[in-house]
Amino acid sequence: MSLAAAKGTRPQQAACCGAARRWRRRAPVAVHAAAQVQTASRLDAVEQAPPDPILGVSEAFKKDTSPDKLNLGVGAYRTEELQPYVLKVVRKAEERMLAKDENKEYLPIEGLASFRQATVELLLGADSPAIQEGRVAVLQSLSGTGSLRVGAEFIAKFMPGTVAYISRPTWGNHKNIFADAGVEWREYSYFDPESIGLDFEGMLADLQAAPDGSVVLLHGCAHNPTGVDPTKEQWARIADVLQAKGHLPFFDVAYQGFATGSLEEDAFAPRYFVERGLEFAVAQSYSKNLGLYAERVGAMSFVLSEAGAAQRVLSQMKRIARAIYSNPPVHGARIVAEVVGSEEMFGEWKGEMEMMAGRIKGVRQDLYDALVEINPDKDWSFVLKQIGMFTFTGMTPQQCDNMTNKWHVYMTKDGRLSLAGLSSAKAAYLARAIDDSVRNY
Ligand SMILES: Cc1ncc(COP(=O)(O)O)c(C=O)c1O
Known part of the structure; x- marks a missing residue:
């Protein structure tokens, strides 16, 4: 029983809020006048939110008791034994931090x-003119x-009415993030289901048709969920359109080092945009490349054409952060600073990143070989x-259901499989599940 109900008083509420007004109307029903006992919650009208399309999969996986089960839903790296992996260099950095x-x-x-x-510096290179000139x-x-x-909050506040264009498909949370910040989003073409590749002309046409000065969200590398990235030549043509239309590119860089195993290669697009003189926004994450999923380490940056604007933008981002969570957590940030600040540890990190990216490439090949062996007539390239x-995979929701219900393979309903959660030992099993699902459903 809430304090307000126990005292038989009305809850305090802000008069401006629609949800609060609904509360007020429900309060007399919720409180038994004579006994002052609350019989139903004042929040009875709150509907159950649907499970998260990605993290909900892990919850369902945990409940499954089958020994064959595979969690290929969440994009988190696992070892060949399918166990979570803490990078050795992270442990080393933590030991040094403890000693300090x-x-x-x-x-x-x-x-x-x-x-x-x-x-x-990891993103743009230490010698980037944007860094040297204090424009970030x-x-x-x-x-x-x-x-x-x-x-997204910054866009809502300082670019009101601007539409954010996101790829179709995209990572499941992008739409929530922009919508909850009050930024209207629309989609641009990205994926061609026929070729299971990039619909490049469709993408350019949609960006061309978008109102001038729109925000365009781009995956810096290793596009999620498709695994399809533009080539360097295609990035050049994308930059042409963005520049001509005065769009603001907004990179989401969640996989730097995971696409090719090289931090530099995977930062091609933002570095190239600096060369081209484009201003852009960029969100970075250390969840995957340093395995710091739960530490919540990342950065939001704006690369601008002059230092004064960068200073003012930073001051406003601070104002936004202050009202949401105030200050960022220190532990993960110290890990990153330790690792990158020591030549020896930086080298070790690169080695481990290559190892992780290499293991995923290995199971990708194993899966392909097993699929070809089972069904050589289909193009699995x-x-x-x-x-x-x-x-x-292009699998339909029905085929995805078969993967889970019959084969205990947990995945997102858009047909995405996280190969980071697959082992070589289980590749043939997964191939049988895929073949059965696409053949029979
Ligand atoms: C494309 C993309 N962006 C951003 C994120 C954010 O991840 P985190 O908040 O863990 O850094 C993810 C995570 O899966 C992602 O795939």
Whole structure:
């Protein structure tokens, strides 16, 4: 029983809020006048939210008791034994941090200085003119999701009425993030189900048709869920259209190092946009490449054409962050700063990233070989063409249901499989499940 109900008083509420007004009307029904006993919650009208399309899959997986079960829903790296992996270099950094006995005081709102420097240098290269000229506003934020949210809030506040264009399909949370921040979103063509590749002409046509000055969300590398990235030549033509239309590119970089195994290669697109003189926004995450999923480490940056604008934009991002979560967490930021700040550990990180990306490439090949062996008449080449953590199979929701109900393979309903959760030992089993599902459903 709430305090307000126990005292028989009305809950305090803000008069401006629609939800609060509904509360007020329900309150007399919820409180038994004589006994002052609350018989039903004042929040009875709140409907159950649907399970998250990605994280809900892990919850269902945990309940399954089959020994064959495979969780290929969430994009999280697993070992060949299908266990979560803490990078050795992260453990080493943590040991060094422990020895330093640092305090837990609040970080500045913009985050840890050494982390912010390392993060922007990883993305753009230490010699980037944008960094040298102080034209980058960098805010340490809550991993990729929190950074995207700060960016979306910034757009809502300072670019009101601007529409954000996102790829069709995209990572399941993008729409929530923009919508909840009050930014209207629309889709641009990206994926061609026929070729299981990029619908490049469709993409360009949609960006061309978008109102001038729109925000265009781009996956920096290893597009989620399709695993299909533009080539370097295609990035050049995308930049042409963005520049001609005055659109603001907004990169989501959640997989730097995971597409090719190289941090530099995977940062091609944002570095190229700097060369082209484009201003852009960028959200970065260390969940995947440093395995810091639960530490919530990332950054929201704006690369601008002059230093004064960068300073002002940073001040406004700080204002936004202050009212949402105030200051970012310190532990993960220190890990990043330790790893990147030591040549030896930086080298070890690159080695482990290559190992993780290499293991995924290995199981990709194993899956392809097993599919060809089972059904040589079908073209499975898309499995090898796609990059990053995922393979986007084009399976229908019904086929996905068969994967889960019959084969205990947990995946998202859009037909995406996370190969980071597959082992070589289970590749043939997965191939049988896929073949059965596409053949019979
Ligand atoms: C494309 C994309 N962006 C952003 C994220 C954000 O992840 P996090 O908030 O864990 O950094 C993810 C995670 O799966 C993603 O796939």
